[in-house]
Amino acid sequence: MEKETAGKILTGSTILKYLIIHWKCETAEVSKGALLEGQLVISIEALNSKHQANTLHCVTTIASAGSIYGGLVLKKFLKEIQSILHGFSAKLNWTSEEASYSQDTSGVTPFQMIFEVDEKPKTLMTDCLIIKNFLHKIIIVLPKIRFNFSVKVNGIFSMEIFDAPKFGTTELLCSRIHPVLGHPVVLFIPDDVAGMGLLGELILTPAAALCPCPKVFSNQLNRISSISIFLYGPLGLPLILPSQEQPTAAIFKDTSYFIDWKKYHLCVVPNLDLNLDGDLVLPDVSYQVESSEGDQSQNMDPQGQTLLLFLFVDFHSRFPVQQMELWGVQTLLTTHLSAIFMESHSAVQDSIQITVGQVLEHHHQAVKAHQKLQASLSVAVNSIMSIMTGSTSSSFRKICLQTLQATDTQEFRTKLHKSFHETTQHRFLHHCSCEVKQQLLPERDDAEQSTEDAHENSSLELLAGTSGQVGNKRLKGSSLHQGVEETRAFRSAGALSPSEAARRRAEATVSPLTPSRSRTGPGSGLEDALWLQEVSNLSEWLSPGPRP
């Protein structure tokens, strides 16, 4: 990956991280297991500096918008963040409307933090991309937070919203992934790191999934074409920023350090072609799977599937965990994760290997099932063609052609094949491991099915991009201007709805083969409740540790 120079703007990400830690901890005190919910606005306004050439004076504002659920105690937060950023040279302003501060859980005082820095245009552009990537990764794990990120450079305005979209009929039968949770392992802490005052345990829990869901593409033979690894620290905060030196990622340069890919007949190489300035969420580690000779003989989907591997490192302590301690853990992991992983290499390797193995086994089974289906349909089509073309009854042949609106036997064969695929694929999607949705929705009539099919098709487009994509809505202010390229929205054709990506994360608690729980009742309202329940489980899972 092109080495990006971190700018001072990235202090915003530090603030965001700590904000989330603080917010999460305080919220948990108020209501254990409650999700962080609210909207944050991050805006950067940059104007040409009056004092330096080729420099932009940037004013970054982080503010809340509307009410924020939870126990964000601003005063306490401000005190703590200032101690974290005590070396920060930029001008920092903090404001809050304390008059409307309320202790109840229905809302928290809107707040605002502003800091000003001078940046080179290119650095600003890079920082913006990094922040976007960071926000994408956050809402995968914390889907109820919404971010408004806007950038105004010398009057040119652009905004993107990172959130989970509304549910409704646009939701698809299976536009989700089915994460397999691995077995948590305790990480041994190297002596030099242990001396940093960590009073608790670090636990690694891997989660893996294939994207898109194998059943969605049951008509194509899927191969694994890429592997994306995402690293998260306590409370689901991304561990690595693309701009940083990546000592953590160093251990992943050896593709087989944690996973023996040969067991799955995969030839994996590091993917060095990572471009932050792209439409996709940049994984922390990316591998490419090279095709083997055997694959070339088959009709393979050239794009293939992506294996997503989420590595969650959480912190657990018998003692009450303070925000600052969590911040310390976050910082420690950012700088020492590599050493910590190496110290527990065997345990980490086993846990990841088993998790990945399960997912790939599911994939293998899905491919086999698909092949079986294809073979069966081929037999069915050939048999019908044999009878139809061999019949001496002209009326029979005519009826066959007319029924499928074909003009000749060649066209008839094509339509026959297509019809079989359409009828079986739709039904096979119902057999997807997303059985929760099956239980929610009763037998639908053709009209509804057609609608769903259409949405499924659009979801296939949405899933066409690389994994980990998170959709966002973008409001474009104006065209490109000098110095800073316009931040591009995700391709609408390639973007996932954030709810889907967030739901992916939430489904880490759900076994892909069995529904997590049975639910009854139709309607999108119940889906919301279902989603909240799923995410609440995730919240508990990501809790910072036992409270007194």
Added chain:
Amino acid sequence: MAFAPSGPEASFFEVLDQHRASLLATLRRGGGEPAGGGTRLASSSEVLASIENIIQDVITSLARNEAPAFTIDNRSSWENIKFEDSVGLHMISHCTTRKIKSDSPKSVKNFALILKILSTIYKLVQSNTYATKRDIYYTDSQLFGNQTVVDNIINDISCMLKVPRRSLHILSTSKGLIAGNLRYIEEDGTKVNCTCATAVPVSSNIQGIRNLITDAKFLLIVEKDATFQRLLDDNFCNKMSPCIMVTGKGVPDLNTRLLVKKLWDTFHIPVFSLVDADPHGIEIMCIYKYGSMAMSFEAHNLTVPAIRWLGLLPSDIKRLNIPKSTLIPMTKRDQMKLDSILKRPYVTCQPFWRKEMEIMGDSKMKAEIQALTFLSSDYLSRVYLPNKLKFGGWI
């Protein structure tokens, strides 16, 4: 054509003749043979049209964006089978069914295989050629997997189209043998005379047999090939002439059953079974007499309810003082099978059979026909069977 002069005196067959008269009287009282239900012989054009109708239904479903499915009768379900004394076990008119769906991962392969075999049958009928089930299996053994899959699908198709297997131009391999006072002409013109010293294999095309001629006083169904060969060696057919004996070599194949049925339908001569005194032998006898669950949809063409149990009866064991050392203890499996047979509906109308089975169950012992050789090597053909036949020792 005169048969070789042999066999006992005419008086030997008095009881047999009386038995035959009784059977004929029963038939007349019952209004002749029961009307054939289930399957019926169909012409080639009818079979082709039936298959084309099925294909049309499949295509119509697809055109409506519905996944096509086959509806198959549950042939092997007791809830779909009833017993009639005059027919045996046969399928009820409105039986339960199951769907073979094309959009179910579990059944899509079966769906495709049904179409595959339908297309094979279509070609056979169109070209007026025949093939055995084994031949069909070998057309694509990898696809089918095993013979049982093919056999079941063929039976399902036969049931679905309501035509016998032979109308589908699928022959079953015959393993049975026949010997005795019988001659006929095969469909291809081959003349068959079963009075040869060696037995004649049962034809693969029973439907095509014509010009059956016999003077036989009885037809003896022998369970095992070993017993059959022993009787051949003992020249039983000549000693008891005129008679016919047939063996299915264990569980009978379809052609052997069809032949027995044809001989009964044509001549109405007494039919007796000679089986081991064990549950397995009794079950084989029941297949000839009342039919099997699997083929219940073709019962009317296969069963001969007039069959009588000649031997080896469990009561014969004690009566003849057969040494206990020749008896074999019944296994748990034997006991389970015996219990199963006793529960079957047809045993209710056979009190003597029930009694014999109860004797067997009480003694917990079984005996093969070969146990009679402990009395003397030719006891079976020289003493046992002649006495049974002369004095009406059948039930």
